[in-house]
Amino acid sequence: MAADEPVRRRIAVIGGGWAGLAAAAEATARGHEVTLFEMAPRLGGRARSLAAAEPGATPLDNGQHILIGAYTATLALMRSVGVDPDAVLLRMPLTLVDADGRGLRLGRGPVPIAFTRAVWAMAHWRWRERLALSNAALGWLLRGFRCDPTWTVARLTATLPERVRHEFVDPLCVAALNTPADAASATVFLRVLHDALFAGPGSSDLLVPRRPLAELLPEPAQAWLIGHGVKVHTARRVQHLQRSADGWTVDGEAFDRVVLACSASEAARLTADVAPAWSALAAAFGYEPIVTVYLHAPGARLVAPMVALAEGPQAPAQFAFDHGALGAAAGVFALVVSGAAPWVARGLEATCAAALAQAQTVLRGVDARGIAVMKVVAEKRATFRCVPGLDRPGASIAEGLVAAGDYVDGPYPATLEGAVRSGVAAAVGGLG
Template sequence: MDRDENQLARTLKVAVVGGGWAGISAAVTLADAGHDITVFEMAPQLGGRARSVAGTPDYDNGQHILIGAYRDSLALMRRLGVDPAAVLKRLPLALPYPGEPGLRLPPGPPLVAFTRGVLAHGGWPLGARLGLLLAAGGWLARGFRCDAALSVAQLCAGLPGPVKRDLIDPLCVAALNTPAPQASARVFLRVLKDALFSGAGSADLLLPRRPLSELLAGPATGWLGERLRLGARVHALEPGWRVDGEAFDAVVLACTSVEAARLTAGIAPAWSGTAQALGFEPIITVYLHSRGSALPSPMLALREGADSPAQFVFDHGALGGAPGRFAFVVSGAAPWVARGGCAEAVLAQATRELRWATPPVIDKVLTEKRATFACTPGIARPPALIAPGLWAAGDYVDGPYPATLEGAVRAGRNAAHGVVGTGANGAARGSPTNTP
């Protein structure tokens, strides 16, 4: 065995900075490979943005959903002893609106299910249904690829109005957290490809029916044990690698892009600049309470408008949570943040559009101002490899996906594979790719 092989074979001491889903993924992958890991998390709990609210664990830090195509996220949950079927409610993809069945995909092979679901949509004229199928066929023929400069609105400009209003716009803002006129068509097409056309069940909605921290953060806390340092913000990173003076063979930065840019400013200024230049989109979640009320479906789509901020509402009682609690989600919420919030507007929207057993009241409002990076056309995202022995993991790292839980988990896994595959000195044995 030569020198490089000896180094690659030995146990590495690795620091994982950040304990969100990307950091958990990296830590578990490295630990399973036999390496000595330490996870630094500045918050008092793991989970990053996808967790329950500290102090009030029956509330989540915003409404999160998974889909059937999130295979790596589901595998990570199983690795930590969580049965996805026990904590997630699986539903076939459906976008019902108040009083309207909306688009529903039946079971079966993806192409057949999509075609049948579109043709059966009685709320759209036949011409609109055929127009969507024609456009989808064109995307399929082109391998779901397009010019990187295109926005979703430009890509779908020729689609019938009802299709854009009831399908494209809500799917785009839900998946990319960026409104269609500003959203990357290339990333949107990749989401459609994996969700709608990559296999039976890929488009299924997986809605949490337990507090969000029970999906991953809580089990990971027990699994990591003494390898976890909570409430520990990293102040300085030095080549070598030293984390606040402590020596490591390699480091995975699984913190936010803002924190990663700060820590790498003097080490890799070009990488730091790219990370620092990322824009952000907020998400506002307005929790309403109405005793004795229930929605006709665990999730309903809502039509966004000038006085209607929310695009989706979730019935927590139907998902095994608190009866009478409803989470209204406002994605791409920058205009409403600029106006100082939207709780009263959401309450008015809910009162107008839904039936209630008792008048709804505002229960809690959560605003995540940097919920995701703004997924715009031609966006420059920093690569996973920062420097030899230093890797980035997060949903913002360069790759084909928007800021999703699955993107974070895959980024963590890929960074861990990079550490293992190159050893402490970054010797080339192939860099990880953002593979599905």
Template sequence: MDGALSTRQIAVIGGGWAGLASAVAASQRGAKVSLFEMAGQLGGRARSLPGDALTPGLDNGQHILIGAYTHSLKLMAALGVDIDQAFLRTPLRLRYPRHEGLQLPPGPPLLSFARGVWAHPSWPAKARLQLLLAASTWLARGFSADARLSVSTLCTGLPKCVRQDLIEPLCVAALNTPAAQASAQVFLRVLRDALFSGAGSADLLVPRQGLSTLMATPAMKHLSAQGVHIHLGTRVQTLAAEDSAWRVNEHRFDQVILACSSSEAARLTQVLAPGWSAMAQNLQFEPIVTVYIRSPGSALPAPMVALQEGPDAPAQFVFDLGQLGTHPGLFAWVISGASAWVARGLDETANRTLAQAQQEFDWASPPEVARVLAEKRATFACTPGLQRPPMRIAPGLLAAGDYVAGPYPATLEGAVRAGQAAASALG
């Protein structure tokens, strides 16, 4: 604690990962923090849900981290999370139902990537060479691209097998936006940090515990011990400037961090900062649907398996929760960039996913749909040329969230970094 904010009353509005990161950082600086969360639990879009007699407690979606997400990992460790126990950490491996995809061996990033691509078992030599040449070009350009460029346009010259087996699944996993509509500029930034920023940066970290145990529960314990006032089930109805301070509902604060959703932030700032509010309100969103399928006694060839999506095959990834040590015989089928499937209806989506499961794998017992979860505003659509609202809204009023202007798409790492940046900007 540096005591720099020891006389400051700070309100953090929103208890997702951005809000928790803000509250932890502000309290460490000595501020007197109050946290407002309109839901009955912390965690935002990365939390665990209560179960019932038939379905165990599940997460509201599958989230994975990569080794490059250092801010998130350091924050969890500081909150007492044992990272080695909480995550299954493996080098990047895209395993498909009937073949191996790209695998990166240990070693220095550039060498590891080159070796992994050249050893790819399913691509012809010409395709491997074309990918290495393209990656070399991106590296020479500092992994920058015209802000108007889409991922599909960026990768037009790559062979179809490379686009289908690597570019498209990585794009939809990282940006939750189909390659044809996704920002090449943001995608290249993720590739740079993941594949070329240091040893282990591309490692996959798949949770072996419920999402709430990774952040919400330890953060609540930590914040409570620091004297932070946590108001659950409390929606902020009014935010108003008052002299050189702020009024949040009936409470007075020196400064405020808006770490709620972009739509809530837009509502609260509509009069205070109409230009900022309009920018936040104009963001478009992509849903993520998770179809949980149960098949007792079954197992996949790997804890996480990549899939080829298609007109009748919704999912891009499936996770074997039994191999992750949580729910044996339960499998999470993830559909990112799911606007078209949400439009077709969740029942249709579940039925098509079940048919995809039956086609892709052999099962020890007949698979059946256990539960369908849809996060309809999971992330902003990360499209070319997107103007994201800035962190600073007005004097003493800051925004924190994965949608705030920054180099990352809507990821847990983006949320944590935004939260910490807002807390650092308090003065």
């Protein structure tokens, strides 16, 4: 072997979510021999499509996901496995409007300038409210989007008028961190704002799926991996991970390196004996659920493809999506309840009934009798609870054993971009 020829290693990737797919694709592209293990019947992890209700029907997803233009690693991964993001994602300027069409609409141009213009164009806000948000954003910029690491988002924005917090901060926080503002990390919130506003042109754009999640990455990635010689095992839960003289064994099969790209709880289980301190950190996360209520209302519409909803004691959802306006299935709507622990405690039947009543107040062109519930999806461990001072485990576990996932230590909350970046990093830096 030539001195500069890369070493070809046998790599096991445990977990077929977006982090695992990123790790497997990157390791394969670097010439390694890769085997992928996924415990579920389908790849995609928590961003996957569900089985279609009937043959030929468009499948629903396990939740409504959105991306932003700053998700450069995710978009690059999609392209690398043959997906055209422009074909499967609806790109639109950041828009945070209510059911009446009032709210923030960013125009084109440099995002800081566009953001300021959009704030001052919100005619239903008093001038003092617009000035307060503009001044707060300027203050965050001047401080480098940094704050006391112990602060919550509520503490960070405590001096803002109530309307600004209720209509802008709270929905943006729960959408980005899936953690209510009174508990969410202000440090992570500001990092998300920084990357959206200053990562370059188009970084703040919303990228909303117009096709099922399976078509965005899991299915094309599976085909690409198999086409490049990767062994893909679905419905296969790994039981044992052990050191060996030359590397690691996965259920008795020998590998040189292992990427743990499964959930934090699964990773904690598999490393309990080989890396107990790391395992304890991975097992210590608190979680926030997300509930998605899919509705069928032929002829109905929303004022925009995505609208922010007024959350309240009897109104659980913070956002509604019009799949028809996205270029997907007409007459299908998704109401999303993030940070849904209080509603999960009430029960899915009560949550569904409240979401249906909420939908009846915002869907246009149809009366209440024309709205039917298609499916309720509850992801009870949708994301880790992104609170101040959260101690997240690092990517390095042991020699030849690395972790990948949206929970691994890093600057982002539990997002697809965080998962993909961790997967790429595991393949680039952890498999040498």
